Amino acid sequence: MKKLDVTNFVKTLKKAYPYATCSLDFKTPFQMVVAVMLSAQCTDARVNKTTPALFERCKTIQDFVDIDIQELEDLIHPCGFYKNKAKNIKLCAKQVIENFNGEVPHTMEELLTLAGVGRKSANVILLEAFGIANGIAVDTHAKRVSNRIGLSNEKEPEKIEQDLLKIFPKEYLKDINHLFVWHGRNTCDSRKPNCENCCVKEYCKYYNK
Numbered sequence: 001m002k003k004l005d006v007t008n009f010v011k012t013l014k015k016a017y018p019y020a021t022c023s024l025d026f027k028t029p030f031q032m033v034v035a036v037m038l039s040a041q042c043t044d045a046r047v048n049k050t051t052p053a054l055f056e057r058c059k060t061i062q063d064f065v066d067i068d069i070q071e072l073e074d075l076i077h078p079c080g081f082y083k084n085k086a087k088n089i090k091l092c093a094k095q096v097i098e099n100f101n102g103e104v105p106h107t108m109e110e111l112l113t114l115a116g117v118g119r120k121s122a123n124v125i126l127l128e129a130f131g132i133a134n135g136i137a138v139d140t141h142a143k144r145v146s147n148r149i150g151l152s153n154e155k156e157p158e159k160i161e162q163d164l165l166k167i168f169p170k171e172y173l174k175d176i177n178h179l180f181v182w183h184g185r186n187t188c189d190s191r192k193p194n195c196e197n198c199c200v201k202e203y204c205k206y207y208n209k
Contacts, residue, residue: 001151001167001203009203010172013179016199017186020178022128025051029104029129030061030096033114034089036121038079050078061102064093088116106130120157123177133174136164141184142177148188150205 001009014020023044024035031051038047054075058064064072072086079085092115096104104125105111111122123137136142138157142164146152152163168176187194193206201207 005203006167006169006172009200010168010175010179012199013183014175017179017182020175020182022124022178023181024048024128026128027055029106029125030064030093031055032125032129033092033096033104033117033121034064036124037085037089037092037116038076040085040121041081042079047079050076061093061096064089065097085116091115092117104129106132108134119161123161127174127177131174133170136161136168136173137177138164139177139181140190141188142180144190145180145184145188148193148206149200149203 024032024039025048026032026035034054035047035051038050054072057071057075058067067090069086069090072089073082076082076085076089095114096102099113100110105114106126106129108119108122108126111117111125112119117125119135120137120139123135126132126134127137138146138160143155143157143160146160146164147155151167152160154160154163164176165173183200184190187198195201195204195207198204198207
């Protein structure tokens with residue numbers, strides 16, 4: 001993609017999805033960490049139905065350390081993989097308190113030391129909780145859209161992210177994941193993409209093959 005095409009591509013998506021933002025509900029950085037963990041293999045809508053009761057029960061990071069693992073599992077059960085997620089949430093809370101004085105760290109390197117936090121999650125946390133956009137969170141939607149349009153032929157999220165970082169200037173990084181998620185949900189569906197009504201089909205390898 002040429003520089004002008006990149007600019008027009010992003011502008012077109014932003015016009016199509018002017019309200020494209022993070023769908024997860026949170027009020028504090030650690031709530032964002034927990035919500036992102038719960039969103040793995042789960043819809044954001046389901047997470048948002050689950051977290052109100054969880055965040056009412058655990059108002060502080062210490063509460064997540066202290067809560068009985070069985071009670072935590074019961075609270076997050078609807079989000080799936082609840083045993084592993086509960087274990088990671090409790091350990092992560094402990095790490096934040098012991099290693100970072102109770103403050104969620106805001107660098108990629110530090111976030112990656114936390115239980116249950118991978119690069120994609122760290123990118124989301126940095127952007128949503130701290131307004132830092134140095135990378136692009138490649139979730140299932142971003143992966144699908146990137147591959148179909150032809151922005152990356154890679155299959156691994158980290159490699160796709162590196163391809164995207166070569167294409168999109170820094171000022172667009174905060175928008176790319178949101179736009180790709182909304183485009184993936186509303187138009188570029190995994191099973192039946194609505195190519196005829198796609199606003200960026202002129203740039204798409206899948207449509208123009």
